[in-house]
Amino acid sequence: MTQDMLSNRAIVTVARQVLETEGAALQLMANQLPEDFCAVVRLMLATTGRVIVSGIGKSGHIGRKISATLASTGTPSFFVHASEASHGDLGMITPDDICILISNSGETQELRDVVAHSRRFSIPLVAISSKLNSTLMQAADYKLLLPKAPEACPMGLAPTTSTTLTLALGDALAVALMEQRNFKPENFRTFHPGGKLGAQLATVAQLMHTGDSIPLVPMDMPMKDVLLVMTSKGFGAAGAVEGGVLRGVVSDGDLRRNMEHLMSCRAADVATLNPVTVSGAMLAAEALAIMNGRKITTLFVVDEAGVPTGILHLHDLLRAGVA
Incomplete structure (x- = not known):
């Protein structure tokens, strides 16, 4: 030895x-x-x-x-x-x-x-x-x-x-x-706003896009107009609403699945109904886990009544250092 x-x-x-x-x-x-x-x-x-x-x-x-x-x-x-x-x-x-x-x-x-x-x-x-x-x-x-x-x-x-x-x-x-x-975690973040820890404790509301940035369309909107909204907003998705409440989401995947007859459809015909949504109070890290689990890149944020209040993209989480 x-x-x-x-x-x-x-x-x-x-x-x-x-x-x-x-x-x-x-x-x-x-x-x-x-x-x-x-x-x-x-x-x-x-x-x-x-x-x-x-x-x-x-x-x-x-x-x-x-x-x-x-x-x-x-x-x-x-x-x-x-x-x-x-x-x-x-x-x-x-x-x-x-x-x-x-x-x-x-x-x-x-x-x-x-x-x-x-x-x-x-x-x-x-x-x-x-x-x-x-x-x-x-x-x-x-x-x-x-x-x-x-x-x-x-x-x-x-x-x-x-x-x-x-x-x-x-x-x-x-x-x-x-x-x-x-x-609670939100209290903890108040005293740790910087660095990786601060990012992990950020809420969805702090990172989401709001107001006119949210890509929303009526359920009966023709798909040619829905495509214009999706392109102009840049999220690769559009929320289909009825009576102000989110009923479905039109994603890039939905477009591909309905390519043959897309231009003859309306948003309601193409959208994925009852989509997964999150609240603004949810931790951004939890929203990221949902995205990873569902293999999606965007999440619509709704209030208790189901009314859209924002949209969160995977890139928002990456820029904030959550991922």
């Missing part, structure tokens, strides 16, 4: 040990959820201000992520650096806010001014720590105690398991709040 193979085996062994150690700690916390967890969720739901997260070092990095997750999932939040708080940033924290302070030891000196500020102005204080009898936990109104679990670092010094637990606890708070608020 080569030295490289021996080295790879050792690397894989260590990696597995780390993941198993941290995984076991997460399971332990799931089984021993902090006693004040539900109370903290209710506190955050009821606040009229923001959730201020603070920490130093690795705890600070984790705190930034927790704050960012909260803010992007409907809970106003921002991170205050513990050291900067002592040099003016305490002014960012108001009596309407909640403070979540993170310190694995519970004895982080840099947090003392934030703690004092919260006590002075009666700002609810939530502490995340693994030491129940620490200074921070004793000062807190709500205590989120991390379970006793070894760090994955072989020396037991580098924050590994403890930071993973804190990060996961922050995710648990954020998701619990999302569930309580009935946070």
Whole structure:
């Protein structure tokens, strides 16, 4: 066996040990959820201000992520650096806010001014720590105690398991709040308008063509006139309406199937009746799935009464980055 193979085996062994150690700690916390967890969720739901997260070092990095997750999932939040708080940033924290302070030891000196500020102005204080009898936990109104679990670092010094637990606890708070608020995909898109995620959460109404752009014809229109509408609108389809309600769709495929007697027909003779339609509130990604499943390139958008409100083409989805 080569030295490289021996080295790879050792690397894989260590990696597995780390993941198993941290995984076991997460399971332990799931089984021993902090006693004040539900109370903290209710506190955050009821606040009229923001959730201020603070920490130093690795705890600070984790705190930034927790704050960012909260803010992007409907809970106003921002991170205050513990050291900067002592040099003016305490002014960012108001009596309407909640403070979540993170310190694995519970004895982080840099947090003392934030703690004092919260006590002075009666700002609810939530502490995340693994030491129940620490200074921070004793000062807190709500205590989120991390379970006793070894760090994955072989020396037991580098924050590994403890930071993973804190990060996961922050995710648990954020998701619990999302569930309580009935946070929906459309709400999520409000905070994620850019990039691929924003595109995936776009609605049909945001991408569809409306007004005069919609190719609509009466059911009794002669096909020679229907062809002119289809050509001028450029969607390769026309919606056949009766009484303002969409009754059918004339597509390129319908034209080919009726080629022999096409010019003697009316829209009603050629159209596919009871066509598949979508609502404007549907996610664009769902509309794309329908197009792929039905092997079509256009979808008419209708309201609850069946009245056409728009048309969506596959190219619209591609340009928006949905596909």
